[in-house]
Amino acid sequence: MKHYLVFAGTTEGRLLTEHFIKQKDIKVTACTATEYGGILMPTAPNLTVISKRLNEEEMFELMEANVFDLVYDTTHPYAVIVSENIKAAAYKANVPYHRVLRPQEDIESKGKIITAGSIQEAVAYLKNTTGNILCTTGSKEIAALCELPDFQERVYARILPNPQMVADTFHLGFQGQHLICMQGPFSEELNTALIHQFQIQYLLTKNSGRLGGLIEKINSAANAGITLVMIGRPVIEEGERLEDIIGLPH
Secondary structure: OEEEEEEOOOHHHHHHHHHHHOOOOEEEEEEEOOHHHHHOOOOOOOEEEEEOOOOHHHHHHHHHHOOOOEEEEOOOOOOHHHHHHHHHHHHHHOOOEEEEEOOOOOOOOOOEEEEEOOHHHHHHHHOOOOOEEEEOOOHHHHHHHHHOOOHHHHEEEEEOOOHHHHHHHHHHOOOHHHEEEOOOOOOHHHHHHHHHHOOEEEEEEEOOOHHHOHHHHHHHHHHHOOEEEEEOOOOOOOOEEHHHHHHOOO
């Protein structure tokens, strides 16, 4: 029986894991960085889920302690350091490494779109604007928005309903209706409803791809006549698409 190690926590990770555990000759160990990510994973006799944030050495120890045929890295495209650690650990453990890509969308000129190279560039742009902001980048970038002098009044942060993330974001100053806890990806209609509910003028997002709900965000911003501020990918990666992996015989 083949044994695959999947670093999951994304939509791609869950879909890939679900595909593998349907195969009688494959067992899977799936790693998520948080307990919440583990809760979202499927259950099966041939699936083991590890819900813990691992460093490179711990990844290597996991690979050394088990006989894995392949390592699949399906972590978020913005989690650059995590991917580097997985790749380094796999190299040291002599386990074949496969990067699963989330393709970038070719953004057509639809509505007003401002592109930024980083969250810091996005914040620098937003400092020179007025109007409410809906932040959909995830909790890791939230702290940077505290640099806005009036962030507690302007920013509405949409994050996962993870207790630790909620507590951390709350203590940063995002409280009451400014802290929106929901599991995505979200429909265009829901995005539009939030835009109208909170009188949003700027929708802050990453280039999260189709599976990350980017198309719905673009459409919502354009139809509502607001500005989309999009943070570009940190690096250009090489790897395989989820569709191609699932289509291969295993």
